[in-house]
Every structure is written in structure tokens, then in C-alpha cells.
Amino acid sequence: MASSTATEGGRRFSSFIVSNSIEKHDTATRKLIRSHAKRGRSHQKSMVSRLKPGNWINGYRDKNDSDPKLIQNGSEITFVRTQFDGSDLTVTRFAFDNTQPYMLDLIFKFCTVIKQSMYPIELCLAFDYRGSIWFQYLQSDPMYLHSTLWTTQAYFDWVKGQGSSLASMNHETNTLHLLQRRLVDPKTATSDITIAVVVTLVMMTILLGNHEAARKHIAGLHMMVTMRGGLHMLKENTQLQIKVCRADLVIALMNGTRPLFFSVDISWQPYLPPTKPNQLALAIQTPYLNNDIRLAAVWTDLRQFCISANVAFQTDQKIHPEVYQEILISIEYRLMHLICKDRSLETLHLAILAFSTTVFLQTEGVRVRYHDLSRQLHDSVLRLGASNQTPELWLWILFIAAISAVTDEDDQWLMPLLRAAFRRTGTTTWEPVRDILKSIMWIDALHDKDGKRVFDLVLLTYAEHFLSS
Template identity: 30%
Template sequence: MSKPQYAAGFHFVVSTPTQTQDKHARKAIRSHATKAGGARQQGAKLRSWISPNRELGSLKLAMSDKAPTPASTLSISSPRRIGSDFSGLQLPLGIESHMIQELVKLIDINKHGVYPYEICLNVHPVERGWFPYMISDLCCLHSMMFSIQAFTDRGSHNQLSRRACLHYAKTLQLLQARLNELDQTVATSDTTIMVVVLLASVAELMEDYATVGSHIKGLEKIVNLRGGVKGLNTHNNMQAKICRADLAYALLSGQQPRLLRDEIQWSCFIADRDLIQCSHQPHDAYVHAFLEATVDKRLHNALRDLHTFSCISNLAYQTTRKLSPDIYNEVMTSILYRLTNLSFESDPLQEALRVGLLAVSSTIFMQRQFMEHPYGHLLNLHRKSLLRLRESTDIDIPVPIVLWFTMLLHVVENREPSPLDWLSVWLDEVIYCAGIDSWPQAHDILRSMVWVNFVHDRCGMPAFEAAMLRLERGAGI
């Protein structure tokens, strides 16, 4: 794409319901609305972004009040739970039923850390697709025991307990033994993949990012031997687990993901499918007309998908209906792989937008509730990209985008900045120049970009109110 031509001089492009745009702005908005309407695929069924031949079904069906019956994934059946007792299970030598109880707690913790329970279907831990691994593979079982113990020990200055170390040693012993076997069937099995994913997650918890990188490289080798991500089992959520581990490391390190590099589909995944009717007039048409004319289409498509998903999430939360975890994972994968495989180092606006979308995606899809600032590198990149944009002198940016940029960094950092901090000054400027005088008004503008109420309001509203207080004091009110 050719470099966007920006008008000289940094200033806000203000558009409010009481103002009339010039004829060029009106023409751009009409053009955007016409194209958007023609692009929608009425009633189209969702297909997997990873494996397009696999149908995900209708989003309307996924947004139901009842969880779907999980498909059988292994020849080993998932055990029925009798009260809280797993004593009836036939377990590997050295594993006792109370350990399984602890593992169920781990899956429950993981469930709330991975899926936002406010909008995603709640599937009982025992019914989850990979539960059978716990009773079928000793190496996987020890790795899970290591994970739960490491999670429990995390408050001890990253020092693992003796029990955690024992499970870790046993995991490595069994893993190395299967990797040394001539027959690589077990070495590349789903259970081995689960072991590596769990080891990577614990290394992340311990902030040992070099070890995380080693595990992800090992995971890449196993996946390639299995024929790539598309060759993995789709019924036990294995594709999503691997992609999530790969993407988490990319956000931690700032490197590109290792998987799916040559299989990126750049078109919109959900935005053109008429899945939800949302309107944020006059802000959204104006913003998207501006972006359509100034940014790379691949980046704009990712934003449109993320905006659509945020609207779906707000609707799901308001109506207490639930999204399918399968669709949630596919949307996450499609958006994050596109954003992490783009770069606009020579263009401050596009790079700030790309990093901003990554930052907001991390708060929606990649939450780490057990870590205070899980993506420090991304946070620093976000602040630097905005500061670079702030210092640019040749970019005109519509108010909704600037407001979203400045509010989002407050939300992601989740801290009280100094009133003299450049970010606070910038936020105050945009609120004042746009004549925004209430949180509901600001909220409507933010929702025209990407804003999930139950995720972002908690930090967003106080940040806005603090800015209003600074402006009132400055005006001597």
C-alpha cells in the first residue's frame, strides 16, 4: 500500500451530531456505508479461520443459554462424577484420586482465566475435551500436577515447593524418554503437546521467558511433524490451545508467532457477515471512512472484526446469552495472528493503531488474572507508539480515534498517571476540543472503536472522570 497522504499540521478532526461535515466527508461516509452494506454476507455460516473446510455453525445458535453436548474426542470416555469422589477411576500407578480432584480445580481456574465467563458458555471441567488425558497419560498427569502446584506456590517469590519439583522432575523424565523412542507416535501425540503447553504456561507464570521460548520452539517442531495446525484434532480444542500458547509468547516477547505464518487470511472473518446490527452514528461511519482512506486494508479489516466482536460481547453480556468457546477461540486466533504478522514502523498512525488493537485484544482474549502486568513488552510498545504519534506533526486524526488511543492506554496500564504526564494532557485536550462533557457521551464514542463494557469500563470511567476533574480545576469551576 502506498504511504497515506496526511494533511499538514496536527489537529483534531471533530465530528459531533450537531455538526455538519463538509461535502468531502459526507461523500466518504456515504461511500463507506454503501460498501459495508454490499459486503455483508446475509445468513452466512461461520467457518473455521484455521481450517476453512470446518463449519462452526451459526453465531445465533452459539449464543444460546444451554451448553452444547461435547463431542467424544478419545476412545477413553470421560468419567461421570459421583459427588466429589473420583475414587472409582482406574488411575496410573502412583496417582491417587485426590490428585484428580486438585486437577479439576486447575481446569476450573484455567477456564475463568482463558474464557470470560460473562459471555462464554460454561462447560463442566469433567466434560471438557482434554480431561481424559488426565487419566490416560502419566507424563501429562504429572505435568498437570506440576502446573497446579506451581500456581499454588506462585506467591512464594517464584520458589517452587518440593512437591512441585518432584512432579516437574517426573514430567521431564517421562517426556525425555518418549522423545528418545524410535517410534515418534507418542512423542508427537496430543498428550505430549499438552505437556509442552503446560510447561510453557508454568515458565510464563515464573517469568522465565527464555524457557517459554524454548518450549514454543519445541511445540512448533511437534506440530510440523503432525502436518501443521490444520492437521490437529479439532474436537478436543487442541488447535486453540496451541495457537493460544504461540500467541501468548508473541505478546510476551514482541516476536512474530511461529505458527500459521504462511496461512494468514487477511479478509474480514466476522465483520461482513451481518451477525449483529450495531450503530454508533455519526462516529463509526466517519471513523471507518477515514481509516478506509488512510490505513492498510489488512489492518482495517482486523479493526472491523474486533469492533464487531466487541459489539457481540456487549450484547451477549446485556442479554445474559453465551458465546460458544469454539467461536470465541476462532475470533481470537484470526485477529491476533493478523495483527502480530503486520508492522508499520515507518507510519506512526498505523503502528499505533496496530499496537493499540493488540493491547485491547490482550484485555479481551489473553487475560492473565494471576499476573499483574503479564505483557510488559506490549505495554511499553503501546506507550512508545502513542508518544511517537503524539509527537508527529503531519497527521490529522478524528476525535473518536484519539479518545480511544488515550483512554485505552489508561485502561491497559491500570494506574493513576500524573496530571502533567503527556498522556493525561493529551486526553484532556481531546475531551476539551471535542466538547465531551459526560461519561455516557465519551462511552458512545469509545464503543464506535473497540470497547467491551464489562472489561474496560472499570478502569475507563475513573480515567475519564479524573480528566474532567482536571479540566474543571483548570477552568476554575
């Protein structure tokens, strides 16, 4: 089970209004629209020098490819950087003719807020929604359009802490009615659009807290994809593949179960091209990784990604969203299907998995923590103790346990352990602690704020303990 907390961060979500020739918005509204639209401006640089993966989902990569450009399905990914202010929505023909102003507003919110929030703004290029398959579906398929209007309205209803609005319930009814008709027709039951809407249904049930329904929906989705011939049959629609995999991973993490996809024949090889020829060999020689080459391979990929992400952030480069998701999928599936029998290795495995969720499976404005994973890491840390880990690695494990705790109160058990870890590493200020964390695995733009919060909390609890003793 997961805990989600929505924070508006100063945004007035209700103010996202589509511009048209009739309405003129005030200065504040125009500024608000621009703040989300400008994510895709051309000053962002694409990060292509190091992250050059092929398609892990479909199990192939051209190992002889030395071209520094990103390749997908045999064609170069275009790094489109466009500013989307919503003004062209009023002249766009959507799947039904009676598109009302509030619907255009919801479509704009979906394109600029919800879709963009799936990728960390600090690391990724803006998602070019108009060039995606999803925008084509909005223009061509009434069921998908209704599902988008439903989920977007429901999301903002949820953010504002209110019950389902009339608009949300209306679009939900239409979505489910059209979906039922598609599912009983063999010609459309496993089509790309039907699968896409079922994925949306899975994520909506999670958002609304109905985890039992989400489990049933993901099982149905897995059956649909199996009937289609397997996930690789969606290879011409990689955006849909990514969406299916992300839903599978989120449901598995929330329920403490294994993902349904990639349960057999998973590749345990490192996915990212190594920065050094002997990178995996060095990882295997590390004392806490030499017992499992599979975990060493994941460690190699994730650590390389963190290093590259830090360099990219410092040099104002960005990662293409689909490449970011591809890395997510390759790392998360391997971690979640991995079984470690060694207790000390399992603690490290859980810490790496918890760390990876802070990188890949978060949404801007919504803090998602996974109860079962947090509990497992808590129990494993208490069973293990610090004896079998280097002081630096143990400090990193404790920080990850604190950052991934479900609530701020859940990390109190870590305070005495962290104080002891500070003594073992001889650190008393944030800068050397941060240096240790970065030497293991750390992304400045994503983790510094939470890391400093944990550090300050340790000092505060230590001071309170000292004064009360």
C-alpha cells in the same frame, strides 16, 4: 516481557477441597466450591444468533451454511451446562492408582478455577471440563496427570507468593522425566499428549518468569508440530490446536516478536459473518482505515465481536469457549503479522492490538500487560500527536493506551493528552466519554471499570494541577 499481578479477589484458594463420603466441609467451604461450580448452570444462554464462525485455524468455512448453530469438524457443538462440584472425582479412575486426596483437590482446582479463568466469566459459558479431551488425558496418561498436578500446585504456590512446594517439585520431576522418554521415542515424540505437555511447559515457564526458556520451548513446540505435518494435522483435536496457538501468541506478545504459526498463507478476509452486507465496505471508507484493507477486515471482525458481546451480556447470553478462542486466534494472528508502513495507521494498529489483548489474552485474577506492546504504543502516540486522527478516535486510542499500561504509574504521561482530548470532544463527564468509546470499540463488562478509573484519574490530576498552579 510481561508483568503479571495476581489478585485473589476475596477467594481463599487453599480452601478448594474435594468432597467425598468421609470428609464433611463447613458452610464456608461448601459456599466457596459452589461459587466456582455454578458458572455452568443452566440459566446461562448460549450466544448463537450472530457468532457462527467455522474453523479459521484449518482454513475452511462453509460459506453456504445458514444454520444458526455452531459447527465444528462437521458436527454440532453441544452446549453442555453442568454443575461440577468435584464429588465424582473420588470414584473416577485416573492415570495412576495411588491418587491421594491432595491430588483430587488439585484436579478439582484445575477444572474449576484454572481452566475456567482462561475465559472471561462475563462472556463465556462455563468450560465443560469433564467432556473435554483434557479430562480423558487425566484418566489415561500418567505424564499428563503429573503435568497437571505440577502446574496447578505451582500456580497456587505462585498466587500465595511462596516458593515451589515439595508436591510441585515432585510432580515437575516426574513430568520432565516422562516427557524426556516420550521425546526420544519416534512413536510418541509428536503425539497429541506430548505436544499438550510441552504447551503446558511453555506456559509454566512464562508464569515463573523464565522468558528465555519459554522462547526455547515454543521453538521446540513449533518444530514438533512441523514434524507432525503442520498445525492442520491436529484438526481432529481442535482443543489442542487452540492451546498451541494461544501459547504461540502469548510468547510473541511477551517477547515483542512475531508468532511462529501462520507466518505464510494467512487469510486476511473478515472471519465473522457480517451483520450487514456492506460492513467491510463501510470500514474501508472510514478515513483511518481506507489505506489498508487488511486492518479494515480485522477492525470489522473485532468491532462486530464487541457489539455482539455487549448485546449478549445485556441479554444474559454466553459464548461457547471454543468459539471465543477461535475468534481470538483469527484476530490476534492477523494483527501480529500485519506490518503498517503509514505512521498514523501503525498507531491505530497498535491500539487495536492492545485493545484485543484486554479482551482475549487475560486471565481472571491475573493482570497481564505486555511491556513491548505498551512501549510501542507509547512511542507511536507521542510521535503522532492528535493531528491525523478524529477527536473521537484519538480519545479512544489514549484510553486504550492507559488501560493497557503495564502499571498504573505508566499512564501518567497520558494525563495531559487525555485532558486535551476531553476539550477537543467537549466532554466533561464519564457518560458521554463512555458513549464515544463504545462508538469505536468497547465491551461494557470488561472495560467499564478500568475506563472509569482512567477517567477519574484524569479529573484528579487536572484538579491537582489547577490547585498547584
